[in-house]
Amino acid sequence: MSKRYEICLSGSGGQGLILAGIILAEAAGVHDGKHVAQSQSYGPEARGGASKAEVVISDEEIDYPMATRLDLLLAMNQKSSDSFYFDLKPEGTLVVDSTFVTQTPTTKAICIPFTEIARKELGREMVANIIALGALVTLTKVVSLKSLEAAVLARVPKGTEELNRKALQLGSKAAKAILKKSPPGAMRGHGPNHEDTPYE
Amino acid sequence: MTIKGKKKPRLLQGNEAVVEGALAAGCSFFAGYPITPASEISEILAYRLPQVGGTFIQMEDEIASLGAVIGASLAGAKSMTATSGPGFSLMQENLGFACVAEVPCVIVNVMRGGPSTGLPTNPSQGDVMQARWGTHGDHPIIVLAPSSVHDSFEITVQAFNFSERYRTPVILLSDEVVAHTRETVTLPEPDEIEVWDRIRPSMPPEWYIPYEDTSRGVPPMGIFGDGYRYHVTGLIHDVRGFPTARADEIEPFMQRIHRKISQHFHDIQIVKHYMTNDAEIVVIAYGSVARSARRAVLDAREKGIKAGLLQLVTLYPFPRREVVGTIRNSRVVLVPEMNMGQISREVKRVNEGMTRVATLNRIDGGMITPQQIYEWIIKE
Secondary structure, eight states: OOOOEEEEEEETSSOHHHHHHHHHIIIIIIIIIIEEEEEEEOSSSSSSSSOOOOEEEESOOOOOSSSEEEEEESSSHHHHHHGGGGGEEEEEEEEEETTTSSSSSSSSSSOHHHHHHIIISOOOGGGGHHHHHHHHHHHHOOOOOOHOOOOOHSSSSSOOOHHHHHHHHHHHHHHHHHHSOOOOOGGGOSSSOOOOOOOO | OOOOOOOOEEEEHHHHHHHHHHHHEEEEEEEEEEOOHHHHHHHHHHHHHHTTTOOOEESSSHHHHHHHHHHHHHHEEEEEEEEEEEHHHHHHHHHHHHHTTTTTEEEEEEEEEEEEEEEEEEEEOOTHHHHSHHHSOOOOOOOEOOHHHHHHHHHHHHEEEEEEHHEEEEEEEHHHOOOOOOOOEEOOOOEEEEOOOOOOOSOOGGGGTTTTTOTSSSOOOOOOTTSSOOOOOOSSSSSSSSSOHHHHHHHHHHHHHHHHHHTTTTOOOOEESSOTOSSSOOOOTTTTTTHHHHHHHHHHHTTTTTEEEESSSEEEEHHHHHHHHTTTTTSSSEEEEEESSSSHHHHHHHHTSSSSSEEEEEEEESSSOOOHHHHHHHHH
């Protein structure tokens, strides 16, 4: 992993993206011992509206805490897929929730129906974010699955541990199926082209 | 940001770090009214304070919040409130009272976009002048600005220390980015933290003159209920605390409340230097923008450009000496801010034609990025 790795988890308010960001940051920062900064942006609404959480993971101290050029983008709805895709590095990875994202900006996007999986397999749409985390980490190995599981279990409400563990496994399973179809190398390089800047 | 100590690092938000800092400094009273992006401070203190024997009150509004904080402080508790722009405006009247009655207290203002309800969830630095001059009358004030989660902890402790040491309200001017960004931090052990308490009177109660001048300009503070009875008023008062209209009492009082801050500038004015020694281009920044500026300065240095950053932690009293010393030999000074130029006015004021002062302002609710500052430096 390069010294600065930037992740954006985006969608609409209520999909649990900020919680997912916190969990990912905790897995990397507290369990894996990396430097992390997790920031967020959301509207004044309680539900709905655009919502995103950013996680910057680095081997060095982080000065600017927000993402500038994304290595990994998760889009949980069409709007965020359309608008944040252009922040992705050319070699970055785009993962979309194909339940809501019907038109991907690139043919190389990784499409997994997180919400549909949550609804069908677990009967609870709210764990779509945890399924997505399981898939993201399996795809990119940005943190270890063990750290992720520990971070998830530390943050979720008591009594939902089993549900969340299952959600992680489902996400991981979906990602492995994708990896089987196309090796990791083939999935890289589908971000838009950028002019060179010092912010690689 | 800094990872040290033997304790396990924790993932904390700026607001959570403010709470930890307040508790480490001995805060035992909080009264406030929730407002984005400062609500987490109230929320967490609501369950943390009772655990340490402290008191949390959610008040009916911000006016009453600062009133309660002042009362609690007079009764001996280290007290705090937290709010954002609109709520901070409501506190201004009582803030003046705390200045004149010399009541130690800490007011956290997590800046969001304004004016008015403005942009509740977006960052801004629009309240700098409100923090300095929001309350009425000629008054000194201390304003501190953290830029990271670790800062939020340290500077909150510092804010309490200053308020206790100088018997003055201290404003902790955070912003939405600092408040909501989560970072891993390892908080220091309680024995690693320097905590100051207000100086209490040691003479017999009948000898106590509550507003008597001292060499430090800060009179010892009796607390309600410990036998040192005195009168507290918002009116300009004599050394015994009673209202006065005598010019020979008003003048020394006003001089003293200013002097107690001005003769301790060396202690109060905190700045951080990053590569300013030989800098031709000096960036002066504070709060979350200082972090963008630091990245931009480092990138410019990689390109061989002699850039440096002066980060202001103390905004007021404005660290004139440090600023002048740093910009004196520079070619140009840039002041990036998430407002139309509030600290840049101060920089221009102390500059007195020594160098060129440029501004970089962003007021669209977004954060100033390292690119914006870097591109400006490159063009220079």
